[in-house]
Amino acid sequence: MTTLGVGLIGSGFMGRTNAETVAKYLKHAKLTAIAGGSRAEAIAQEYGIAAEADVHALLGRRDIDVVMISTPHAAHAEQAIAAANAGKHILLDKPMATSVADCDRILAAVEKARVRLMIMFGQRFRDCNIEAHRLVHNGTIGQVTMIQEMQLAVGGLASLPPWQSLAENVGILVGHGVHNIDRIRWITGAEIRTVSAQVQSDPQSGVELSSMVLMQLTNGAMATLWASWSVASPAFPHTNSRALIVGTQGNLDLDAYGELALGRGKEWSVAAVQPPIDWAGQGALSPVRMEAYRRQHQEFIDSVLEDRSPSVTGEDGRAAVAVAEAAYRSAAEGRVIQLLP
Numbered sequence: 001m002t003t004l005g006v007g008l009i010g011s012g013f014m015g016r017t018n019a020e021t022v023a024k025y026l027k028h029a030k031l032t033a034i035a036g037g038s039r040a041e042a043i044a045q046e047y048g049i050a051a052e053a054d055v056h057a058l059l060g061r062r063d064i065d066v067v068m069i070s071t072p073h074a075a076h077a078e079q080a081i082a083a084a085n086a087g088k089h090i091l092l093d094k095p096m097a098t099s100v101a102d103c104d105r106i107l108a109a110v111e112k113a114r115v116r117l118m119i120m121f122g123q124r125f126r127d128c129n130i131e132a133h134r135l136v137h138n139g140t141i142g143q144v145t146m147i148q149e150m151q152l153a154v155g156g157l158a159s160l161p162p163w164q165s166l167a168e169n170v171g172i173l174v175g176h177g178v179h180n181i182d183r184i185r186w187i188t189g190a191e192i193r194t195v196s197a198q199v200q201s202d203p204q205s206g207v208e209l210s211s212m213v214l215m216q217l218t219n220g221a222m223a224t225l226w227a228s229w230s231v232a233s234p235a236f237p238h239t240n241s242r243a244l245i246v247g248t249q250g251n252l253d254l255d256a257y258g259e260l261a262l263g264r265g266k267e268w269s270v271a272a273v274q275p276p277i278d279w280a281g282q283g284a285l286s287p288v289r290m291e292a293y294r295r296q297h298q299e300f301i302d303s304v305l306e307d308r309s310p311s312v313t314g315e316d317g318r319a320a321v322a323v324a325e326a327a328y329r330s331a332a333e334g335r336v337i338q339l340l341p
Helices: 013-025 040-047 055-059 073-085 100-113 127-137 172-188 287-305 314-333
Strands: 004-009 029-035 066-069 089-093 117-120 144-152 192-201 208-217 222-228 242-247 251-255 259-264 267-273
Touching: 004 013, 004 055, 004 287, 013 029, 013 040, 013 287, 029 040, 029 055, 055 073, 066 073, 066 287, 073 089, 073 100, 089 287, 100 117, 100 314, 117 287, 117 314, 127 172, 127 242, 127 251, 127 259, 127 267, 144 172, 172 192, 172 208, 172 222, 172 242, 172 314, 192 314, 208 314
Parallel strands: 004 029, 004 066, 066 089, 089 117, 144 222
Antiparallel strands: 144 242, 192 208, 208 222, 242 251, 251 259, 259 267
């Protein structure tokens, strides 16, 4: 089978993750070159690949078939469009862009160039989320009626890369809470019809730090999302990526980094366990952490080789950004925003 040449755009935390994934975990993919960011040269040396002077030089290489983009959010649109225009297939980090308008520009460029686009919603590839999706779709808990999503962290903007403090990258909801928005859509199979929200922003930068969002789904269910990087220490246990899912015949208590509990017949049982990441020992490149990226990135490579749509599409990326954008608008205007009739 053909081996695809892979170019990386971005050399931060996720750029290093992409390099490790391609170099050590993927089939039919060869790590070829990297561009962008202050650590590109170091990553190139570590993995024995080329470091290009800029993104356009990387996109001009004929030995690169696909690119993986993990850069500051505000750069996604122009870089993805440039990649599509160069005929490269694209694995694009979340959020797809910082506005629906930019998502639409990316989609138009991808369609015109006839290249594949997949969005990095890595939560879809973690064990407990996969099992929760299966249990909902096989009817184990009946019809989903309510969901409470949480993504809570301490440390504020100081605990994040400096570029996330720039207003152009918008805030926590569009940058991180999109994972939870996508999980609501993916697990239920429904779209989000209406959005109402309140937000709190960093007083110096104006960057949104905390959001509470109320949503109505097209299947009649309702959902809430509490996303914040401004929780006082210590953080609440098991809220890094948690969802409480209520069905007509049972419930799910989902901790994406711990256990998935199934409640049926007045009893709780453990339905799945996500092995813990060894942050203190093996660190960010722990094989446990890398497994979700192996699954995600391999799905992208396979979709290109098989000439099919990937399991996470550009339309999925756009839908999550549309909800976040609606939440910001709702908070600013003090009203419910209707996305769908």
